Amino acid sequence: MTKHILDGVTVPLVTTMTEDRVPNAGLAEPLLRSMAAANIDNMMLLGSNGEGALLPAEQSTPYAVEAARNWRSVSNGANLFITVFGAGTEIGLRNAHAFMAAEPDALVVAAPLYFGHTEDELADHFASFAQFGVPVIAYNIPRYTGNPITLSLLERLLQMPHIVGMKDSSVSDEYLLGSLALTKDRPDFAVSQGNEKRLGWAMEVGARGVTPGLANIAPKLCMDIVAASRAADWDRVALLQDKLTALTTIHGIRPGLTSMKAALSLLGLSPKTPAAPFRAYEESEQERLRAILAPMLDEIGGTFA
Structure with missing residues (x-):
């Protein structure tokens, strides 16, 4: 099968920030x-x-340009994607225009935020990103956008040559199976799964790749799951998946990206500062997190800073 841009593990990298909440790509060097x-x-x-x-684009664009340059200097030809959000199409297009300075290999485009939209409106939104001349990956994350990429809409996106794949963060097994059934005869279109507890299963049923947030913390473990899946070693996949699922317990203190950044700071890979209005972990939360991570360090392949 011809290699697809979404094959394998995609890391949705945290944005490293100074203590005054300014994105700073230099702080990402240990993580990269x-x-x-x-x-x-x-x-x-x-x-x-x-x-x-x-x-805001005036902060995220310089960060993206420098982070992309730094990534290309240390990686062995790995792809670089940039994600585009916006409450409306015009905001998204302006952000994408700015991000093109980083020369991304693809844009990952989310549905508009806040207002609900019709299928026709959402189709228009995704169609408008053809103008950039790079592949577009549709980002299905309805719990944040409020606008799901339904299977009906996905059928329409399949007719748009610039859209080459989808990152599915719906956390719905039924939806993933439906999207894979729609795209099974389209080797030029790939689906990457974002549900960290179901990575091995997603690969088994036909996903071409995975996009787990926990790859920030445990990239090799995620790579090993994909490798075992490709080898159809499902016993090993189950064993590795159990280890990654155990790592999701870090979100039990305070879920989401603040937990991710707090864990990375303990490992000496990133500051714990999040974008406002999120608050960084307090010291008591950090200590609880340290206790959770301590028995998992061998699986992560890291040490405390």
């Missing part, structure tokens, strides 16, 4: 080296783990 050492396949900047929807 960790990703390169694991030979991850694709780097995705400014996704939901990267707080892209919270950052």
Whole structure:
């Protein structure tokens, strides 16, 4: 099968920030080296783990340009994606125009935020990104956008040559199976699964890749799941998946990207500062997180800073 841009592990990288909440790509260097050492396949900047929807373009664009340059200097030809959010199409297009300065290999485009839209309106939104001349990956994350990429809409996106795949973060097994059934005869279109607890299963049923937030912390473990899936070693897949699922317990303290950044700070890979209005973990939360991570360090392949 011809290699697809979404094959393998895509890391939705956190956005490293100074203490005064300014994105700073230089602070990401330890994290980028960790990703390169694991030979991850694709780097995705400014996704939901990267707080892209919270950052103004005047801050996120310089960060993306420098982070892309730094990534290309340490990786072995891995792809670089940039995520585009916006409450409306015009905002999204302006952000995408700015991000093109980073020369992304593809744009990951989310549905508009806040207002609900008809299928025709959403189709128009995704169609408008053809103008950039790079592949577009549709981003299905309805719990944040409120606008799901339904299977009916996906059928329409399949008719748009610039749209080459979808990152599915619906956390719905039924939806993933439906999307894979629609695209099974389209080797030029791939689906990447974002549900961290179901990565092995997603690969088994036909997903071409995975996009787990926990790949920030455990990139090699995620790569090993994909490798075992490709080898159809399902016993090993189950074992590795159990280890990754255990790691999701870090979200039990406070869910989401603040937990991810707090864990990365304990590992010496990233500051814990999140974009406003999120608050960084307090010291008591950090200590609880340290206790959760301590027995998993061998699986992560890291040490406390």
